[in-house]
Amino acid sequence: MTTPMLTKNQSLVFDVLTKAEAPLSAYTILDKLRDQGFRAPLQVYRALDKLLEYGIVHRLESINSFVACAHPHEDCHSHGLVAFAICESCGQVIEFHDHEVDHRLMDWLKSQKFKAEKSTIEIRGHCANCAA
Secondary structure: OOOOOOOOHHHHHHHHHHHHOOOOOOHHHHHHHHHHOOOOOOHHHHHHHHHHHOEEEEEEEOOOOOEEEOOOOOOOOOOOEHHHHHHHOOOOOOEOHHHHHHHHHHHHHHHHHOOOOOOOEEEOOOOHHHHO
16 A cells, blocks of 8 residues: 555654654644644644544554554555554554454454454553563
8 A cells, every 4th residue: 555645734743653652642743743833633633533544543542642553555454453562661562463363353253243343452561671
Protein backbone atom coordinates (compact mmCIF):
# COMPACT_ATOMS: atom_id res chain seq x y z
CA MET A 1 0.00 0.00 0.00
CA THR A 2 1.31 3.45 -0.80
CA THR A 3 0.92 6.12 1.81
CA PRO A 4 -2.10 8.24 0.88
CA MET A 5 -1.73 11.92 0.03
CA LEU A 6 -1.87 13.65 3.39
CA THR A 7 -3.00 17.17 4.20
CA LYS A 8 -0.57 19.50 5.96
CA ASN A 9 -2.11 18.81 9.38
CA GLN A 10 -2.18 15.05 8.79
CA SER A 11 1.48 15.14 7.73
CA LEU A 12 2.47 17.12 10.82
CA VAL A 13 0.63 14.76 13.18
CA PHE A 14 2.02 11.68 11.41
CA ASP A 15 5.55 13.13 11.57
CA VAL A 16 5.24 13.74 15.34
CA LEU A 17 4.06 10.16 15.89
CA THR A 18 6.75 8.71 13.64
CA LYS A 19 9.49 10.50 15.59
CA ALA A 20 8.01 9.73 19.02
CA GLU A 21 9.73 7.15 21.18
CA ALA A 22 6.51 6.29 23.00
CA PRO A 23 2.77 6.54 22.37
CA LEU A 24 1.36 10.07 22.47
CA SER A 25 -2.01 11.40 23.58
CA ALA A 26 -3.85 13.84 21.35
CA TYR A 27 -3.09 16.64 23.80
CA THR A 28 0.63 15.84 23.78
CA ILE A 29 0.53 15.96 19.98
CA LEU A 30 -1.24 19.32 20.21
CA ASP A 31 1.47 20.68 22.54
CA LYS A 32 4.20 19.52 20.15
CA LEU A 33 2.49 21.22 17.20
CA ARG A 34 1.59 24.59 18.71
CA ASP A 35 4.54 26.24 16.92
CA GLN A 36 3.14 24.94 13.61
CA GLY A 37 -0.17 26.71 14.16
CA PHE A 38 -2.20 24.05 15.98
CA ARG A 39 -4.48 25.74 18.50
CA ALA A 40 -7.34 23.33 19.17
CA PRO A 41 -7.65 19.63 19.99
CA LEU A 42 -10.14 19.29 17.12
CA GLN A 43 -7.32 19.91 14.62
CA VAL A 44 -5.40 16.96 16.05
CA TYR A 45 -8.45 14.69 16.31
CA ARG A 46 -9.47 15.34 12.70
CA ALA A 47 -5.98 14.48 11.48
CA LEU A 48 -5.83 11.38 13.71
CA ASP A 49 -9.23 10.17 12.46
CA LYS A 50 -7.98 10.22 8.86
CA LEU A 51 -4.62 8.64 9.76
CA LEU A 52 -6.49 5.86 11.58
CA GLU A 53 -8.76 5.41 8.57
CA TYR A 54 -5.70 5.14 6.31
CA GLY A 55 -4.25 2.48 8.64
CA ILE A 56 -0.97 4.30 9.20
CA VAL A 57 -1.66 5.14 12.84
CA HIS A 58 -3.06 2.97 15.62
CA ARG A 59 -5.00 3.95 18.74
CA LEU A 60 -4.02 2.19 21.93
CA GLU A 61 -7.33 2.03 23.73
CA SER A 62 -6.03 1.09 27.17
CA ILE A 63 -3.77 4.14 27.44
CA ASN A 64 -5.76 6.51 25.19
CA SER A 65 -2.74 7.20 23.00
CA PHE A 66 -1.61 6.87 19.42
CA VAL A 67 1.38 5.31 17.65
CA ALA A 68 2.53 5.32 14.05
CA CYS A 69 2.10 1.97 12.32
CA ALA A 70 5.28 -0.13 12.37
CA HIS A 71 4.75 -0.95 8.68
CA PRO A 72 2.91 2.01 7.12
CA HIS A 73 3.69 1.02 3.52
CA GLU A 74 1.74 -2.22 3.85
CA ASP A 75 -1.99 -2.58 4.17
CA CYS A 76 -2.39 -3.10 7.94
CA HIS A 77 -5.87 -4.39 7.46
CA SER A 78 -4.63 -7.21 5.23
CA HIS A 79 -2.54 -8.53 8.13
CA GLY A 80 -5.66 -9.27 10.09
CA LEU A 81 -5.43 -8.69 13.80
CA VAL A 82 -2.79 -6.27 15.05
CA ALA A 83 -1.45 -6.69 18.57
CA PHE A 84 0.66 -4.50 20.81
CA ALA A 85 2.95 -5.24 23.74
CA ILE A 86 3.01 -2.15 25.97
CA CYS A 87 5.67 -1.74 28.67
CA GLU A 88 4.19 -0.35 31.89
CA SER A 89 7.58 1.04 32.97
CA CYS A 90 9.18 2.75 29.96
CA GLY A 91 6.16 3.07 27.67
CA GLN A 92 7.74 1.18 24.78
CA VAL A 93 5.20 -0.25 22.35
CA ILE A 94 5.96 -3.22 20.10
CA GLU A 95 3.50 -3.87 17.29
CA PHE A 96 3.21 -7.45 16.10
CA HIS A 97 1.06 -9.84 14.17
CA ASP A 98 0.78 -13.60 14.50
CA HIS A 99 -0.99 -15.46 11.69
CA GLU A 100 -1.71 -18.50 13.88
CA VAL A 101 -3.49 -16.44 16.54
CA ASP A 102 -5.28 -14.50 13.82
CA HIS A 103 -6.56 -17.69 12.18
CA ARG A 104 -7.75 -19.16 15.49
CA LEU A 105 -9.63 -16.01 16.38
CA MET A 106 -11.17 -15.78 12.90
CA ASP A 107 -12.27 -19.43 13.15
CA TRP A 108 -13.88 -18.71 16.51
CA LEU A 109 -15.67 -15.64 15.16
CA LYS A 110 -17.02 -17.68 12.23
CA SER A 111 -18.21 -20.45 14.57
CA GLN A 112 -20.11 -17.85 16.61
CA LYS A 113 -21.41 -16.08 13.50
CA PHE A 114 -19.97 -12.91 15.00
CA LYS A 115 -18.98 -10.11 12.61
CA ALA A 116 -16.05 -8.23 14.11
CA GLU A 117 -15.82 -4.58 13.14
CA LYS A 118 -12.81 -3.59 15.21
CA SER A 119 -10.21 -5.58 17.08
CA THR A 120 -6.94 -4.79 18.76
CA ILE A 121 -5.03 -6.84 21.28
CA GLU A 122 -3.05 -4.96 23.89
CA ILE A 123 -0.75 -6.86 26.21
CA ARG A 124 0.52 -4.79 29.13
CA GLY A 125 3.56 -5.77 31.12
CA HIS A 126 7.30 -5.12 31.16
CA CYS A 127 9.74 -5.18 28.24
CA ALA A 128 12.97 -7.19 28.45
CA ASN A 129 14.99 -4.15 29.60
CA CYS A 130 12.57 -3.14 32.35
CA ALA A 131 11.95 -6.71 33.53
CA ALA A 132 15.69 -7.37 33.97
